[in-house]
Amino acid sequence: MRAMKKNTKGFISATKIAQRSFCEKQLVLDQQYGRHETDVQRQRRERGEEEHLRHHLEAQRYGSRRDSRCFIATELYGPLAKETEQLRQFRDSFLINRIWGHLFISAYYELSPSIVRLIQAYPFVRSLIKPFINWIVKKVSRNG
Structure with a gap:
């Protein structure tokens, strides 16, 4: 059983935002009992988090006016x-x-x-x- 990582990157991932609108109960269960996901789900989540971080860093780099x-x-x-x-x-x-x-x-x-x-x-x-x-x-x- 793996516990959810705390968000230390200073942003909320798009996946977490989507989960909140999709299934609030799933977030509570993940927090209480740990996250259970297949390898494919984990890879997709990690890829999504990497893409979100890349987008976040690019937005910081260029700012909203550029x-x-x-x-x-x-x-x-x-x-x-x-x-x-x-x-x-x-x-x-x-x-x-x-x-x-x-x-x-x-x-x-x-x-x-x-x-x-x-x-x-x-x-x-x-x-x-x-x-x-x-x-x-x-x-x-x-x-x-």
């Missing part, structure tokens, strides 16, 4: 990758200060979710787009 959207780079490299960060920096320090940059950013935010859906649905699209985005990252990092 626009962290970078859909295509996030899909290709991950939300915390240096390439994604370089593209965000380029947007925030260069593009945002130009009229045509604002137009580009608006068009990007309009089109990129559809591009990400294509990348997810058709893996070969990733192999077509990634070399181009790699090239952009190289250009941006030289000028940054």
